[in-house]
Amino acid sequence: MVPTPEAAVIPSVPSTDHAEAWTRLDAVVRRADSAAGPYGLSNAATRCRLLQAIAAELDAQADALQEAARRELGTDSGTVMLERAAIRQQIDALCTVLQRHHWQHAAIETTPLRLCAQHVPLGPTAILGGGATPVHGAIGPDALAALAAGCPVIVHARHTHPMCHALAGQAVLRAVREAGLPDGVYALTPELPGSVDALVAHPDVRAAAAGNRSDALRLMRRSLDRAEPIPVLSEPGACNPVFILPGALNAQAEHLGQRLVRQFAAAPAAHRPALVFALGGDGYVDLRETIIDAVNALAPVVMPEGTHGHAQRTDWLLSAPRVTLLAEGAQPGARGLARPMFAETDDTHLPAPPLLDDACRSPAGLLVRCSSGQAMLDAAARLGRQHAAVIHMTAGDGFDDLALATKLLSRLQRIAGQIGINSTVAPPAWHVAGASFAIERFLRPVVYQDAPPILLPAALQDDNPLHLLRAVDGEMRH
Numbered sequence: 001m002v003p004t005p006e007a008a009v010i011p012s013v014p015s016t017d018h019a020e021a022w023t024r025l026d027a028v029v030r031r032a033d034s035a036a037g038p039y040g041l042s043n044a045a046t047r048c049r050l051l052q053a054i055a056a057e058l059d060a061q062a063d064a065l066q067e068a069a070r071r072e073l074g075t076d077s078g079t080v081m082l083e084r085a086a087i088r089q090q091i092d093a094l095c096t097v098l099q100r101h102h103w104q105h106a107a108i109e110t111t112p113l114r115l116c117a118q119h120v121p122l123g124p125t126a127i128l129g130g131g132a133t134p135v136h137g138a139i140g141p142d143a144l145a146a147l148a149a150g151c152p153v154i155v156h157a158r159h160t161h162p163m164c165h166a167l168a169g170q171a172v173l174r175a176v177r178e179a180g181l182p183d184g185v186y187a188l189t190p191e192l193p194g195s196v197d198a199l200v201a202h203p204d205v206r207a208a209a210a211g212n213r214s215d216a217l218r219l220m221r222r223s224l225d226r227a228e229p230i231p232v233l234s235e236p237g238a239c240n241p242v243f244i245l246p247g248a249l250n251a252q253a254e255h256l257g258q259r260l261v262r263q264f265a266a267a268p269a270a271h272r273p274a275l276v277f278a279l280g281g282d283g284y285v286d287l288r289e290t291i292i293d294a295v296n297a298l299a300p301v302v303m304p305e306g307t308h309g310h311a312q313r314t315d316w317l318l319s320a321p322r323v324t325l326l327a328e329g330a331q332p333g334a335r336g337l338a339r340p341m342f343a344e345t346d347d348t349h350l351p352a353p354p355l356l357d358d359a360c361r362s363p364a365g366l367l368v369r370c371s372s373g374q375a376m377l378d379a380a381a382r383l384g385r386q387h388a389a390v391i392h393m394t395a396g397d398g399f400d401d402l403a404l405a406t407k408l409l410s411r412l413q414r415i416a417g418q419i420g421i422n423s424t425v426a427p428p429a430w431h432v433a434g435a436s437f438a439i440e441r442f443l444r445p446v447v448y449q450d451a452p453p454i455l456l457p458a459a460l461q462d463d464n465p466l467h468l469l470r471a472v473d474g475e476m477r478h
Helices: 018-040 044-060 062-073 077-100 141-149 162-178 195-201 213-223 246-266 282-296 308-319 373-381 402-412 432-440
Strands: 107-109 115-121 125-127 153-156 186-189 207-209 241-244 275-279 324-328 341-346 364-370 386-392 416-421 443-449 470-472 475-477
Touching (some): 018 195, 044 141, 077 141, 125 141, 141 153, 241 373
Parallel strands (some): 107 470, 125 207, 386 416
């Protein structure tokens, strides 16, 4: 049974008129703008209470979400379970950051003027092109981080699974009310013609987060048409390159190949390692054979957003010069499933952007044989921004990768949000360090000059009621 939509969860009704989309969205955005003031002033305890209530409400809807996901997307129960676990991890990390208050960046200068500064929420934020999975489409990492920062969110849902979205959206709305907050703190809007542009153009929307790089670039240009442009936050590319250096390759090629394919098959789409670099030689041959055997044994991979993108990426890879098919998994037997594959090329024929620079949501990987360490460094320099990158290396005992790893690390620091050394990279928002950065994306600094103490926010008051570590005249003090 399709759930009955509530006030802040707009039903998915077909629309062909841009004006109609604007009218319906306008009411939602105005509610968010009305909520922005009180919610932006809410304390850390209130926001943590909201986030924990969201997790509890989603848990209470687990069975219904699993059934809706099965009917709409053909996914098994494990997909929703993993999403809820990821949301719980992110919420726990966000709450830890909120309780420490470091994200406010409170600073005070007493001479020659009385100046105080802290970070405040950007305001109503449009979450565009959210996750295509059952729960993240309604309340994904960007939406949770914006709520933690004190920003009301308007989530633009995909049309592919309205039942999942309605269930998850209503769960969030119940959590908002349970926390004693106005409905405008959260809204879920359907995918209507013109609705994305309408949100970015609306004068009361103060920021937007796009689902991928290509959408973000288009929306940035759209934002420039506003009287006051807004920040459009984008996700970096998600090929998540893995660099296997000679010492590690010669010492454990088979182990690394098996580990790589396991993560390739099981990781969330945005964190799937889909680009692997290794130097040619005996170790490369062993790695290649291991990847072939492991990929041939893979089951089809769930693609909640549909398999068109996978077919497009596969065709693009295999039509590139000197790129050949290496291995394919089992043929899918139902809709919403994609056949995983790995292709192979060498460093002189590394495919060009844009698909290497954009988010790779598809289970289509590429193994790149490098002729030398310098060729590997040159290949790394051609990559755009990435969620994460991994270096596998050894040090000492005949296979010392340290010199090459040092040079590679210097290049990867320019493009990657997270770098793992001999490890599997965790999604950044799921740990405290990453959660802190996630919150700060939705904040901006404000400086107060000669304000009487009674007007200052708690983080900047003389008696420091929050017991913060603050920068006072350039020194960190409690």
